[in-house]
Amino acid sequence: MIAKYRLLALDMDGTLLNDEQIITPETVKWIQKAVDAGVHVCLSTGRAFQSALPYAEQLGLQTPMVTVNGSEVWRAPHEVYRRSLMDPQLVSQMYSIAKKYDIWFWAYSLDQVHKQDNWDGDVSGREWLKFGYHTEDDELRHKLLLLLQDMGGLEITNSSPHNLEINPLGVNKATGVEQVCQLLGINMSEVVAVGDSLNDLAVIQAAGLGVAMGNAQKTVKQEADAVVASNNEDGIAEVIQKYVLSEVATSGGGRRGK
Template sequence: MTNFKLLALDMDGTLLNDELHISDVNLRWIRKAIEHGVTVIFSTGRGFMNAVDYANEIGLHSPMITVNGGEVWTKPYQLLERKTLDAKWVEKLHLLVSQYPETWFWAYTTERIYNKDSWNELKGQYAEHEWLKFGYYDEDIDIIQDIRRQIDSWNALEISNSSIYNLEINPLGVSKATALEKLCSYLEISMKEVIAVGDSLNDIKAIQAAGLGVAMHNAQDEVKAAADAVTYSNNEHGVAEVIRRYIFNGVETNL
């Protein structure tokens, strides 16, 4: 085995296949890594409640990073750190999307998700909620790029994505990398002892900051360029291959 002590896994497009399932092959190798003392965590753009069911399903009681690093959990339901998005930015981000009436949008609070269909339930009371992340989705890439240019011009927010068709907005300085650094400090391990695996722009900083950064075969080109290595796709048990290759030194065992 190698000296890596923590394996940080993105979920959508990485650990989960296109049917949003964790394959039996991935699960078997995750359990093998845990049995040998490696801490395996989710590092996801999902909100806590959209991630924790997967952790419960596979019996994962390790730390979690959610909403792109906006929340760090020492274990499910035990919060270590939360960084919120000021309500004034949520209001401004919503005002921006009004220019694009066909664009889907959503935002996470600490309690629930509000989206295009339920936004009116807020009744404009933005300050009554603790916000974590705002998102946009449009299959018209030109619209996504235009929205990004406008937000970039504010120089005030963290911009990433979890697919080429969306944008995910967090407070400035919040990323999976900063969350991993916080978690490593808590666990008293070095970032050099971390493997970070992902497929989208919200994974790049973690991939660059970790001792080993791995992109999925299905990852966006920018992610592959930032990574130290590329594994199989999310539909080909790419996470299992990372564990086999980099934690168990490429042991010749069929996936």
């Protein structure tokens, strides 16, 4: 088989992984077919590197990775290429908001994940990558969003309908995958990007072909070039079969003349 595209950028939770946090044998098989056809497969995730690495190792990937929603780009596993840090003062402000409204939160520094049950809010002496909130109270989450927007300097997305994920302004999976393209000497038009949440939206819009999973949030489906089966139905295998590999090479390209 011949590859239509040169890079497959895969979100992990809700996309590559099923709801049991497993990459199914069928998906593994088709990712291997893509790799064998010369396609670079890049994990593009909100997870920290150490959390994503076992899955890259399971797939045998030595290709670049995008972690923490684009705050880190890896030339190869264990070899960081670029890291975008968050202003500690903004982290401190977001911690104060979490405490004021008694909202579950987490924060990624280089050395660990901090949560409301293991962190006192001291931002000194650490390098910060991402902050997140989780609440099923829609009104409270909207209030948080407005407060964050007023702060400025933040890139605000989500990885589920019930959370908010915050990175430094201008840092997202699209900027991360663009850096990967530079490393590999390819163009964004040669990328297939797949995801399910708002933290995938920028890269789905920027890629040559943007694909939403069947379980994706409504906005993501609306902006994607194609929608495939859910993460529990081997949607990634469908992406590779339908859009990445072909018996005869054809010129790829998505909507809007990308």
